[in-house]
Amino acid sequence: MEHIRKLGYRRLGLLIGVLALLMIPLGITNPYFMYVINLILIYILLVLGLDLLVGYTGQVSIGHGAFFGIGAYIAAIFSTKLGLSFWLTLPIAILATAIIGFIIGFIGLKLIEEYLVMATLAFGTIIWLVFLNWTDVTGGPMGIALIPPPPEMNFGLFTLSFTQYADYYPLLLFFVIVAIIITKLLINSGFGRSCTAIRDDELAAQSMGIPVFRTKVIMFTISASYCGAAGTLYAHFIHVVSPETFNFTMSVTILTMVMIGGQGSIIGAVLGASLLTIFSEALRAAPELRMLIYGLLIVIMMMFFPRGIMGIISFYRKLIEKRALLKKLKGGKATVDVKKEGLGYE
Amino acid sequence: MLKVQGLNTYYGQVCALEDMNIHVKEREAVSVIGANGAGKSTLLKSIMGEVRPKSGKITLADKTITNARTFRLVNHGMTLVPEGRQVFPYLSVWDNLLLGGYTLGTKERLQMAEEVSEPFPILRDRKNQMAGLLSGGEQQMLAIARAMMVSPKLLLLDEPSMGLSPRLVYEVYEKITELHQRGTTILLVDQNAEMAIDFCDRAYVLMAGRLVGEGTKEELKDTEIVQKSYLG
Numbered sequence: 389m390e391h392i393r394k395l396g397y398r399r400l401g402l403l404i405g406v407l408a409l410l411m412i413p414l415g416i417t418n419p420y421f422m423y424v425i426n427l428i429l430i431y432i433l434l435v436l437g438l439d440l441l442v443g444y445t446g447q448v449s450i451g452h453g454a455f456f457g458i459g460a461y462i463a464a465i466f467s468t469k470l471g472l473s474f475w476l477t478l479p480i481a482i483l484a485t486a487i488i489g490f491i492i493g494f495i496g497l498k499l500i501e502e503y504l505v506m507a508t509l510a511f512g513t514i515i516w517l518v519f520l521n522w523t524d525v526t527g528g529p530m531g532i533a534l535i536p537p538p539p540e541m542n543f544g545l546f547t548l549s550f551t552q553y554a555d556y557y558p559l560l561l562f563f564v565i566v567a568i569i570i571t572k573l574l575i576n577s578g579f580g581r582s583c584t585a586i587r588d589d590e591l592a593a594q595s596m597g598i599p600v601f602r603t604k605v606i607m608f609t610i611s612a613s614y615c616g617a618a619g620t621l622y623a624h625f626i627h628v629v630s631p632e633t634f635n636f637t638m639s640v641t642i643l644t645m646v647m648i649g650g651q652g653s654i655i656g657a658v659l660g661a662s663l664l665t666i667f668s669e670a671l672r673a674a675p676e677l678r679m680l681i682y683g684l685l686i687v688i689m690m691m692f693f694p695r696g697i698m699g700i701i702s703f704y705r706k707l708i709e710k711r712a713l714l715k716k717l718k719g720g721k722a723t724v725d726v727k728k729e730g731l732g733y734e
Numbered sequence: 735m736l737k738v739q740g741l742n743t744y745y746g747q748v749c750a751l752e753d754m755n756i757h758v759k760e761r762e763a764v765s766v767i768g769a770n771g772a773g774k775s776t777l778l779k780s781i782m783g784e785v786r787p788k789s790g791k792i793t794l795a796d797k798t799i800t801n802a803r804t805f806r807l808v809n810h811g812m813t814l815v816p817e818g819r820q821v822f823p824y825l826s827v828w829d830n831l832l833l834g835g836y837t838l839g840t841k842e843r844l845q846m847a848e849e850v851s852e853p854f855p856i857l858r859d860r861k862n863q864m865a866g867l868l869s870g871g872e873q874q875m876l877a878i879a880r881a882m883m884v885s886p887k888l889l890l891l892d893e894p895s896m897g898l899s900p901r902l903v904y905e906v907y908e909k910i911t912e913l914h915q916r917g918t919t920i921l922l923v924d925q926n927a928e929m930a931i932d933f934c935d936r937a938y939v940l941m942a943g944r945l946v947g948e949g950t951k952e953e954l955k956d957t958e959i960v961q962k963s964y965l966g
Contacts, residue, residue, distance in 0.1 A: 578832075578836075581825065581829055581832070581833055582833065582836060584822060584824065584825055585822050585825070585833050588820075588822040588823060588824070588825075589816065589820040589822065591782075591784055591804070591814075591816050591820070592814075592816045592820040592821075592822070592877075593833075594782075594784070594804035594805045595782060595804060595805075595807070595808070595813055595814035595816065595881075596805075596808065596813065596833055596834050596836050596837075596880070596881075596883075596884075597805050597806075597808035597809070597836045597837040597884070598805055598833070598836050599805045600805065652824070
C-alpha cells in the first residue's frame with residue numbers, strides 16, 4: 389500500500405490504463421474489431437496533429453487529408469518502388485510532409501481565417517488531383533497496392549510478424565503514446581503557451597513580442613508532420629493506397645473529430661477519433677449519408693457545444709463542484725473563500 | 735520619447751486619421767480623448783504597427799518605427815494593453831504574466847513576474863486560477879501587469895475603463911497613476927474623458943480622425959469643446 393501511495397494514484401491509474409490497453413488484443417478475437425481499433429489509433433494521430441493547429445493555435449485547415457495522403461503515398465512509393473523498410477519510409481514521410489507543411493503554412497498563413505480555410509481546401513483538392521492523375525508515380529485511380537508490412541519485430545517473449553491485425557496494435561499504440569507525450573510537452577512549453585496566446589488574441593500576443601506569423605508556420609509544419617506519420621502507418625497497415633481515401637471528405641472527417649471531441653484537448657482528440665471512426669464504420673452501408681451527418685454535427689457542436697464533448701464534461705464537473713461548494717456554505721460546516729475556489733464568483 | 739508626425743491612416747478609401755501630430759515626453763502621462771469612431775484606437779494601432787499608415791512618421795526615442803512589425807516593438811521598449819483587456823482566458827494568471835515576458839530569459843521572466851505582481855495582491859492570490867475567471871477589473875489589472883513584464887519605456891493603454899463599473903474604473907486608474915509615479919511614460923486613449931483628463935499631464939482631443947484640441951488638463955477643462963462634448 390505504501391508503494392502505491394508513493395507512486396501516486398494518478399500514475400497508478402495511468403499504468404493500469406496502459407496495461408489494459410496492451411491487453412486489448414488478447415480479449416478481442418474478431419479481426420474486424422481489431423481492424424477498427426487500429427484505425428482509431430491512426431485517426432487519433434491525425435486528430436492530435438490537426439488539434440495542435442485548430443485547438444491550440446486557432447487556425448482552421450481543411451487540407452489535412454492531403455498531408456495524410458502525402459505521407460501514405462510517400463510510404464507506398466518508397467517501399468514498393470525502392471524497397472525501403474517501414475523504419476525508413478516513416479522518417480522520410482514525416483520530413484516530406486513537414487517541408488510541404490512549411491511551404492503551405494508560409495503561403496497560407498499570410499491569409500486570415502476564412503481565406504486560410506479556402507487556401508487549405510484548394511491545396512487538398514490539388515493534391516487529390518495529383519494522386520488521381522499522375523499515374524506513372526501514384527498509380528492513378530488504381531492507387532498503389534502490395535505495400536509491405538513493417539519488418540518482423542522480435543521482443544524475446546513475443547514476436548510481431550504483422551500477419552494479422554492484432555500484430556499492428558502494439559506498434560500503433562506505441563506511436564499514439566509517443567504522439568500524446570510530444571503533444572503534452574509541446575502545449576505545456578513556452579512555444580505552446582504562445583500558440584494559445586495567438587489563438588486567444590493575436591494583437592495582445594504580438595504586443596508582447598510573440599512573432600505570430602513565425603509561430604503559426606512552425607505549428608502548421610508540426611501539425612502536417614503528425615499527418616505524415618499517420619499516413620505512413622496507414623499505408624503499411626492497409627497495404628494499399630488510392631486517391632478516394634484522401635479526398636475532401638477525409639479532411640472534413642478529421643476536422644469533425646476535432647470539433648466533436650473538443651478543441652484543445654488531448655482526451656477530446658482521443659474521444660473524437662474513437663466515436664467518429666466507430667460511427668463511420670456503422671455507416672458503411674450508406675457512405676453518402678456521412679457528409680450530411682458530419683455537416684450537421686459540426687453545426688450543432690458550433691452552436692451549442694463549441695468546446696465539444698470535453699466542454700460538456702467540464703461544464704458538468706464545474707456545476708457539480710459549485711453545488712457542492714454551495715451546500716457546504718449553506719450548511720455552515722466549513723468556511724470557504726469563494727474567490728479562491730476559482731469558480732467565477734464576483 | 736514618442737513623436738507622431740503628419741500621420742495619415744486609411745481603411746480602404748476611408749480616412750481614419752488625418753495629419754496627426756502628437757508627442758509624448760519621457761515620464762509624461764498623455765491622454766487621447768474622443769468619441770466613438772474618433773480614431774483613438776486607430777492611432778494606437780498605427781503606432782503599434784497593427785495598421786499601416788499611408789504616410790507620416792513615427793519615432794520612438796529617436797528611432798523610426800513607422801511600419802515596424804508589432805512584435806518587434808517590445809524590443810524598442812513599447813508595449814500595449816489592448817482594448818477590452820484581452821487576457822488569455824484559458825491560461826492561468828501566472829502563465830499570462832509569464833507570456834508578457836516572452837522576450838526575456840527564463841530566470842529573468844520569473845523574477846519579473848514576482849516583481850510586477852507585487853502591487854497587485856489579487857493576482858498573487860489567484861495566480862493558479864484561469865484568467866477568464868477573474869472579474870473585469872482584475873482582468874484589467876492582469877493585462878496591465880502583463881504589459882509591465884518587460885519594464886517598457888512607454889506603455890500604451892487602449893480604453894482601460896471599457897466595460898468596468900465606476901468603482902473599478904477608479905481602481906484601475908489608481909494603479910495606472912501608481913505606475914506613472916514610478917517613472918513609466920504613459921500614452922492612454924479612453925472614452926471616459928473625465929478620468930483620462932484627470933489622470934494625465936497633457937491630453938489631445940480627437941474628432942473624426944482629426945486633432946481638434948491639445949493642452950494640459952487645466953487648459954483643456956476650460957475649453958468649450960471639451961466642456962460641451964465630454965465633461966457636460
